[in-house]
Amino acid sequence: MAEIESSVQERINNGDMPGGILRIHMESPRSADHPKKASIYERTVVFGDKALQPNVEPNSEDTIYDLASLTKVVATAPSIMLLQERGLINVDAPASQYLPAFTNSAQKAITVRHLLTHTSGLRPGIGYKGWSGYDAGIATACKELPKQEPGTKFVYSDINFILLGEIVRTVSNKRIDEFALENIYKPLGMVDTCYNPPLEKTDRIAPTQLTDGAMLRGVVHDPTARTMDGVAGHAGIFSTIADLALYDNMLLHEGRYGKNLKRQLFKPETVRLMASTQSPAGLEAQRSLGWDVATGYSSPRGDIFPPGESFGHTGFTGTSMWIFPKEGIFYIFLSNRVHPDGKGNVLGLQRILGTKIAEMKNLFSE
Numbered sequence: 001m002a003e004i005e006s007s008v009q010e011r012i013n014n015g016d017m018p019g020g021i022l023r024i025h026m027e028s029p030r031s032a033d034h035p036k037k038a039s040i041y042e043r044t045v046v047f048g049d050k051a052l053q054p055n056v057e058p059n060s061e062d063t064i065y066d067l068a069s070l071t072k073v074v075a076t077a078p079s080i081m082l083l084q085e086r087g088l089i090n091v092d093a094p095a096s097q098y099l100p101a102f103t104n105s106a107q108k109a110i111t112v113r114h115l116l117t118h119t120s121g122l123r124p125g126i127g128y129k130g131w132s133g134y135d136a137g138i139a140t141a142c143k144e145l146p147k148q149e150p151g152t153k154f155v156y157s158d159i160n161f162i163l164l165g166e167i168v169r170t171v172s173n174k175r176i177d178e179f180a181l182e183n184i185y186k187p188l189g190m191v192d193t194c195y196n197p198p199l200e201k202t203d204r205i206a207p208t209q210l211t212d213g214a215m216l217r218g219v220v221h222d223p224t225a226r227t228m229d230g231v232a233g234h235a236g237i238f239s240t241i242a243d244l245a246l247y248d249n250m251l252l253h254e255g256r257y258g259k260n261l262k263r264q265l266f267k268p269e270t271v272r273l274m275a276s277t278q279s280p281a282g283l284e285a286q287r288s289l290g291w292d293v294a295t296g297y298s299s300p301r302g303d304i305f306p307p308g309e310s311f312g313h314t315g316f317t318g319t320s321m322w323i324f325p326k327e328g329i330f331y332i333f334l335s336n337r338v339h340p341d342g343k344g345n346v347l348g349l350q351r352i353l354g355t356k357i358a359e360m361k362n363l364f365s366e
Contacts, residue, residue, distance in 0.1 A: 004356045005045060007349060012048040017318055017344045019048025019059040019206075020335030021241045024357060025249065027328035044241060050206040053215060053340040064192055064205045064238050065334040066221050068315030071237040072161045073274075074193070074247060075180040077116065077290025079168045081270050082183055088171050091116065091289060098167040101142040112167065114150045115160040117279045117287040121146025122159045128227040134175075137228035138166045154285035154295065158224060158234035165233020177231045187265055188250060188257055190243035195220075196230040197238045205238065206336040208317055221317050221338060235316075241334055244321060248330040251275075251323055275311045275325055299347055300333070302354025318346045322354060324361075331357050 004022070011017055021044065028039040044061060051057035067074060083089040089098065091112045096102045098112070114120040126140045141162045147155075165176040172179050177195040185193045197205060197218050207217040220226050222235035230236050250257040251274070255266030277286040277293050286293040286308060294307030300322040301310055312322030318337030323330040333353055337344030 001043065001045075001360065004353060004360075005047075007352050007356070008045075008047050011346065011349050015344070016349070017048070017335045017337040017346055018052045018339050019046075019050055020318070020333060020346075021046050021059065021061065021063065021065075022353070023241045023245050023332045024360070025245065025252070025330050026361060027252075050336065051339065053207075053210070059206075060204075061242070062192075062204055062240055063334075064197060064201060064240055065319060065336060066206070066208055066216075066315075066317050067237045067239055067319050067334075068222060068235050068317040069158075070239075070244075070313055070315040070319050070321065071225075071235045072233070073290050073313045073321075074239065074244070075176055075184075075195075075237050076161050076164050076168065076233040077274065078184055078266070079172075079176060079179050080112070080116065080164055081266065081274060081289065083168065083171050085267055085270055089167065095120075095163060095167065098170050099142060099163060100170070101139065102163065104145060106145045110146060110150045112164070113278065113289070114280075115164050116289045118154055118156050118160055119151050119280055119283065119287075120157065120160050121148045121150045121153070121155070122157050123147055124156060125158045125224060126162070128224045132227055134228045134231055137162065137224065137232065141166070151280040152283075154279065154283055154287065156295075156297065158222075158232075161234035162224075162228075162232055165231075168233070175231060176233055177236075180237075184247075184265070185243075187263075188243075188246045190239070190246055193237065193239040193243045193247075195236045195238070207339055208336055209338045209342045210340055215340070241332055244332050244334075245330075248321060248323055248332060252325060252328065252330050254325075275323070277308060299351040300331075300354045302351055302356070302358050304355055304358035314350065318344065320346075320350050320353075327358075327361055329357065329361055 026041040050059040110120045205218045208221040220236045225232040225235040254268035254271045285295040291311040300320040310324040314320040318335035321332045337346045
C-alpha cells in the first residue's frame with residue numbers, strides 16, 4: 001500500500017494530476033458462495049487536491065468526478081443488458097431494428113453486439129461542429145456508415161455507444177439518464193451518480209479543463225456529449241468513489257447487492273456476459289458486452305493478472321475501474337488529470353496500480 005501511495009503522490013508532484021481517490025476491495029475466494037464468512041479488505045485513500053484553478057481546493061472522499069467513458073459501462077452497457085434480460089433487446093439483432101433512422105443497407109449488417117464490442121466498423125467519433133442538441137447528435141450518428149465490414153476489426157468508437165444510448169431510449173421510452181437512474185442507481189443506493197449534476201453539488205465536483213474561457217465544473221468535459229445537452233451513451237456521467245464501489249461490488253457478486261447480498265439486480269449469466277470475451281471470433285482484441293477485457297486500453301489490469309479473466313474500463317478524464325471476479329477484487333481510481341490545462345497523464349499509473357494490487361492480493365491470500 002505504501003508503494004501504491006508513493007506512486008500516486010509522485011504523479012501529483014510531477015503535475016500529471018491535481019489529486020485522486022483510490023478504492024481497493026479484496027475478498028477471500030469463498031466469499032461468493034458464503035458472503036457471511038468472507039474475509040474482506042477494503043481501503044479508500046484520498047490524494048492531493050480536487051481543484052488548482054481558480055483556487056486550490058483540497059480533495060475529499062465525497063468528491064464528484066466526471067467519469068468520461070466510464071459512462072459506457074456505468075450507464076449504457078448495463079442498461080442494454082437489463083433490457084436484454086427483459087426480452088426487449090436481442091444483442092445479436094441488427095441495430096437498425098431498434099433505430100428507425102439507421103437503415104442504410106451498409107448499416108443493416110451492424111448488430112447490437114457489434115456496437116457493444118466496438119466491432120461495428122464505425123469510425124471513432126462524429127465530431128461536434130455544425131449541430132446542437134441530443135436529437136441532432138443522434139441524427140448525426142445515424143448517418144455514419146461502416147468503414148470496414150462489421151465484425152472484422154476492433155475500433156474503439158464513441159459512435160457505437162451514442163447509438164446504444166439511443167437504443168435504450170427507443171426500446172424503453174426513457175432517455176439513458178432517466179433509465180439508468182431508475183433501474184440501476186436508485187436500486188443500488190448510488191445517490192450522487194447522474195448526468196448533469198444539480199447546481200447544489202457544484203462545490204463537491206472536481207473541475208476539469210479551461211474551455212472557451214471558463215473552467216468546466218459540473219458540465220461534462222467530452223465536447224460531443226456537451227453538445228448533446230450533457231446526455232449521451234458514451235460520456236456524461238458524474239459519480240463518487242462510494243457510489244461506484246456499490247456498483248462494482250454488485251458486479252463482483254454476479255448481480256447480488258444489499259444486506260448479505262440477498263437482492264439481485266442482474267442475473268448471474270448477464271454479469272458473466274459483461275465479464276467474458278464476447279468479441280467476434282478471430283480478433284486479437286478482447287471485449288465483453290460493453291467492457292474491456294484485453295486490448296490496448298487494458299492498462300488498469302496491470303502486468304500480473306492474466307488477460308481474459310477480468311474486465312474494466314477507463315475514462316479520458318483520468319478515471320478507471322477494474323474487476324477481477326476469480327480473485328475477489330475490484331479497484332477504482334478517480335482523478336481529474338485534465339485539470340487545469342488538459343496535459344495530465346495517468347496511463348502509466350493505471351498499470352502500476354493494477355500490478356501492485358495483484359501483489360497485494362498475493363499477500364492477502366497468504
